[in-house]
Amino acid sequence: MAVPADLKKLDEYLLSRSYITGYQASKDDITVLAALAEAPSAQYVNVLRWYKHIEALLRISGVSGEGCGVTVKGDAPIIAAGMDVCFNLACHYIVPET
Numbered sequence: 001m002a003v004p005a006d007l008k009k010l011d012e013y014l015l016s017r018s019y020i021t022g023y024q025a026s027k028d029d030i031t032v033l034a035a036l037a038e039a040p041s042a043q044y045v046n047v048l049r050w051y052k053h054i055e056a057l058l059r060i061s062g063v064s065g066e067g068c069g070v071t072v073k074g075d076a077p078i079i080a081a082g083m084d085v086c087f088n089l090a091c092h093y094i095v096p097e098t
Contacts, residue, residue, distance in 0.1 A: 007044045014046035018053065029054050 010032070020028040033054050040047040 007040055007047055011044040011046045014050045018050070025054060025057050030058075 019025055020032050022028075029050075033051065036051065039051050039055075042048060
């Protein structure tokens with residue numbers, strides 16, 4: 001689960017942005033979305049707006065919420081090109097469950 005301080009930074013960052021980087025959804029959005037265990041609370045209005053938008057884009061693109069079972073382990077910061085803040089939300093490797 002994301003730390004409130006990280007969600008606050010992300011919320012401030014998304015105040016004037018629709019996506020993590022650039023002007024359309026990208027792998028960066030998927031990476032940050034995957035790092036969130038659940039939808040953020042309404043306290044983080046910009047993160048919640050972004051979260052719902054990316055979730056909707058995934059649904060209409062045919063990406064299902066059903067996976068085959070992977071576990072994300074580790075803790076490495078997400079640093080996107082051109083970003084002046086770092087969100088310590090994502091993990092650095094994925095290990096398939098056996």
